[in-house]
Amino acid sequence: xxxxxxxxxxxxxxxxxxxxxxxxxxxxxxxxxxxxxxxxxxxxxxxxxxxxxxxxxxxxxxxxxxxxxxxxxxxxxxxxxxxxxxxxxxxxxxxxxxxxxxxxxxxxxxxxxxxxxxxxxxxxxxxxxxxxxxxxxxxxxxxxxxxxxxxxxxxxxxxxxxxxxxxxxxxxxxxxxxxxxxxxxxxxxxxxxxxxxxxxxxxxxxxxxxxxxxxxxxxxxxxxxxxxxxxxxxxxxxxxxxxxxxxxxxxx
Amino acid sequence: xxxxxxxxxxxxxxxxxxxxxxxxxxxxxxxxxxxxxxxxxxxxxxxxxxxxxxxxxxxxxxxxxxxxxxxxxxxxxxxxxxxxxxxxxxxxxxxxxxxxxxxxxxxxxxxxxxxxxxxxxxxxxxxxxxxxxxxxxxxxxxxxxxxxxxxxxxxxxxxxxxxxxxxxxxxxxxxxxxxxxx
Numbered sequence: 136x137x138x139x140x141x142x143x144x145x146x147x148x149x150x151x152x153x154x155x156x157x158x159x160x161x162x163x164x165x166x167x168x169x170x171x172x173x174x175x176x177x178x179x180x181x182x183x184x185x186x187x188x189x190x191x192x193x194x195x196x197x198x199x200x201x202x203x204x205x206x207x208x209x210x211x212x213x214x215x216x217x218x219x220x221x222x223x224x225x226x227x228x229x230x231x232x233x234x235x236x237x238x239x240x241x242x243x244x245x246x247x248x249x250x251x252x253x254x255x256x257x258x259x260x261x262x263x264x265x266x267x268x269x270x271x272x273x274x275x276x277x278x279x280x281x282x283x284x285x286x287x288x289x290x291x292x293x294x295x296x297x298x299x300x301x302x303x304x305x306x307x308x309x310x311x312x313x314x315x316x317x318x319x320x321x322x323x324x325x326x327x328x329x330x331x332x333x334x335x336x337x338x339x340x341x342x343x344x345x346x347x348x349x350x351x352x353x354x355x356x357x358x359x360x361x362x363x364x365x366x367x368x369x370x371x372x373x374x375x376x377x378x379x380x381x382x383x384x385x386x387x
Numbered sequence: 388x389x390x391x392x393x394x395x396x397x398x399x400x401x402x403x404x405x406x407x408x409x410x411x412x413x414x415x416x417x418x419x420x421x422x423x424x425x426x427x428x429x430x431x432x433x434x435x436x437x438x439x440x441x442x443x444x445x446x447x448x449x450x451x452x453x454x455x456x457x458x459x460x461x462x463x464x465x466x467x468x469x470x471x472x473x474x475x476x477x478x479x480x481x482x483x484x485x486x487x488x489x490x491x492x493x494x495x496x497x498x499x500x501x502x503x504x505x506x507x508x509x510x511x512x513x514x515x516x517x518x519x520x521x522x523x524x525x526x527x528x529x530x531x532x533x534x535x536x537x538x539x540x541x542x543x544x545x546x547x548x549x550x551x552x553x554x555x556x557x558x559x560x561x562x563x564x565x566x567x568x569x
Binding site: 355357371 | 475503504508509510511512517533536539540547
């Protein structure tokens with residue numbers, strides 16, 4: 136059961152996932168127009184982990200922005216947890232984002248003058264008491280392995296640790312949906328692997344629906360399903376299965 | 388088995404002489420792959436014994452007779468299985484090289500299938516990495532994770548460029564390559 140029923144949200148129903156129907160996003164450009172996304176239809180079930188992949192400019196970020204209520208489609212419908220984002224006003228979208236959506240970016244853009252703990256809490260102060268938020272933030276920073284770094288400013292954290300602070304911040308509102316846009320784009324290979332492991336653990340522990348945009352097929356492989364965009368259209372949508380067997384090596 | 392599969396796959400494109408098959412493989416795979424003529428003929432002999440190919444003699448006016456190889460129904464099945472079924476990862480490059488020549492219209496689909504296989508392997512390896520702790524085990528699994536990541540990235544590139552790759556003319560054996568094969 137999803138956490139909804141515990142905290143009084145509507146229980147999960149078949150319509151409670153993400154449902155895109157004929158979605159397009161056009162930007163005017165000079166005399167003409169540019170289609171960032173075109174005729175995208177898909178369903179993402181609650182608890183699913185989906186990677187959106189494709190070259191730069193293929194529409195990955197646009198898709199995440201539409202699902203996250205940061206942008207509105209010019210065509211089609213975007214339903215998330217039963218809410219029609221395409222038809223909602225800015226005020227309702229803001230409430231939707233605050234309540235349901237956690238965002239992780241390539242660069243967490245932490246405030247340099249604040250500690251890790253303060254960075255996690257700052258953006259949500261309008262939505263809760265400082266004391267309550269700080270208590271949650273401590274738990275979340277511990278959950279991402281930074282329990283001993285609460286008072287460090289970003290300047291004294293590594294790139295991977297700063298990204299973990301960003302993840303804790305994204306989780307603070309206890310969202311049901313985590314959207315990550317190139318979350319490993321600034322990280323080295325080893326840090327990338329541990330962040331991917333952490334994202335997967337967090338998704339399971341917090342019962343999140345997760346959508347990760349990445350240009351890297353090796354990062355996409357951590358998801359349960361890979362949607363590939365080319366020129367704003369869905370060019371592939373395939374599950375990632377477990378391997379039936381691995382090549383074993385024998386010493387000879 | 389890679390050579391047997393590759394030779395059978397190349398014969399899907401039509402009957403050929405043994406030396407043509409060897410030159411075609413060398414022309415596609417280039418300097419890193421050693422395709423010795425002696426090994427090619429040995430393998431073709433075994434394929435004939437196993438009823439995967441039949442041999443027709445073609446008379447030549449001034450030279451000795453040449454042997455034209457033809458795939459049997461059984462050989463066709465071996466070729467298709469070798470191309471389509473998950474195989475040892477060392478054979479990935481050879482499978483795709485042979486597919487480009489033998490079944491160009493299926494190349495993109497095959498690249499996608501192999502990408503799916505290796506993506507699944509990467510997922511399973513990462514899960515395994517999370518479970519091992521003792522000694523050097525984690526690092527040993529990590530070596531495979533790293534290799535498989537590189538394969539997945541390479542395969543995704545192949546898939547993305549499949550149309551161009553298929554349209555590229557057959558390769559030729561490089562001179563120094565020929566010298567090394569001698």
